[in-house]
Amino acid sequence: MPLRFTLRQLEYFVAVGEAGSIAKAAEQVNVSPPSISASIAQLEAEFGVQLFVRKHSHALALTAGGRLFLKEAARLLNDADALHDIAGDIAEKVRGPLAVGCLLTFAQIVLPALRKKFEDAYPDVRVRQFERNQGQLFEMLQRGEIDAALTYDLELSQDMTFEPLMQLPAYVMLPAAHRLAGRAGITPEELVDEPMVLLDLPYSREYFLSAFQGLRPRIAERTGDIAVMRSMVANGFGYGIANMRPLNAMSPDGKLLVFVPLLGDIRPLTMGIALPNAEHRTLTVQAFIEHCRRFVVEQGVFGTERIVK
DSSP states (O other): OOOOOOHHHHHHHHHHHHHSSHHHHHHHHTOOHHHHHHHHHHHHHHHTOOOEEEOGGGOEEEOHHHHHHHHHHHHHHHHHHHHHHHHHHHHHSSOEEEEEEEEHHHHHHHHHHHHHHHHHHOTTEEEEEEEEOHHHHHHHHHTTSOSEEEEESSSOOTTEEEEEEEEEOOEEEEETTSTTTTOSOBOHHHHTTSEEEEEOOTTHHHHHHGGGTTOOOEEEEEESOHHHHHHHHHTTSOBEEESSOOSSSBOTTSOBEEEEEBOSSOOOEEEEEEEEOOSOOOHHHHHHHHHHHHHHHHHOTTTTOOBOO
């Protein structure tokens, strides 16, 4: 059964133990003597030990057990003070741990370079990275396992805040020799009878299929790996739909791909940073958000897509 006591009770006990009387301790901590007496009684009842014996003139003397208890209580209070100092450092300086999640579909394009530049700029920050799908990122945010997630604005919940970085339109991914590869744009109607390689990830699949609005695309293959999808498309298994274009037009196995804008009513996705709702953000988290904004502008890693202001 867990013990029930407070740091405040320990503080009062230490004050009495060092002062030798409740009256003197009450003056030092500016609390009424009855409050201190009650706190000590609660500690003795909780731990089942006698901490003091009464002497003449209302003075108190520590028992043998009380002296040991005093030493450990003082140590615990010092440790608590150290926690306040650490929290102050984290809140007031760009330092300490930062856990960052990133959506699988663009982690390989974005995360390594973004993290390296952030760590170079803030060497006192210790970054841990996690590549997950959208559903997993949301669960990690809600459980407090990550501080921020680079992701899309898909199915955001009310307990999250989203800092937009850039809008990314949908593209049809095709092998270079495909009959539609030279088009300036492709409609869903033109794709409906073509084999499709679907990027089958939570929330993403529903987004891609929403482009067809009542039409039934011919899903030939499914994969949860964006790199595998690119290689399957390049090898002729079907077309793919994606919002994040790679830095070059080559598939992972070295074949040429073509990216053609997908026309119709499918909305662009906004790539940004999802965070848990909080009244106060640490300077480290705020510095990371600002770094991401600069990175998107300076690196131009997403081609010519429009930056969200």
